[in-house]
Amino acid sequence: MDLSLDRPGDFLFVRRVAARAITVMDRDITASFLLAPDRAVENWPATDAKALGAAHVDEILALKPELVILGTGERQVFPPAEFMAGFLRKGIGIEVMDNAAAARTYDLLAGEGRRVVVAFVLPASE
Template identity: 70%
Template sequence: MDLNLELPEGYLFVRRVGEHGVTLIDRELTDSFLLAPDRVVEHWEVREAGALDATHVDALLALQPELVLLGTGTRQTFPAAAFIAGFLRKGIGIEVMDNAAAARTYNLLAGEGRRVVAAFMLPA
């Protein structure tokens, strides 16, 4: 049996998720960040879901998502209702999950050509 490594093309993808970092293709990021299929916004100032409020919505909307995946670290933690409402008012779906689940879901949707944006929160 022949085994061949085939890497996804045409979008940025998550290769690995750890407790303190996320590897995009071949580069590990250890600060919170935003990820769209065509770009990464590094050094996002949010470290935990409790810090999110309506003022953080614009940074994600600037990436023009049709769906937002919110990775809240090693555990799923819901942000304030005002944060979620900022997306719902614009007709944009938002899902809250741990970072590993967010990475898997992001890779699947980005691979399908969807305009998905994932926010990954990593501890300081």
């Protein structure tokens, strides 16, 4: 039987989502991170969606997204209004969802060639 690797495209993609790790291509990442189609920014200092603020917005905006997806862990948790407003003031859409939904949405949009950035919040290591 012939087997071949079917890669979704020329972008960094999410292969798997677990409670404490997300696999980007073939690498498990266990701390919060930002992911754009062309690069990943690891060790993003966020472990709780309810504690996100203006500094976190600036780190995401540095990747020049047209759309932002916030993955808040195993469950959807809305961040403070200050965080959301930071994107809306710049005319950038933001969607909040659990990490699994965020990964699926990111892969779909990145596969379409969109300039999407996903911010994954993972729990602090114990």
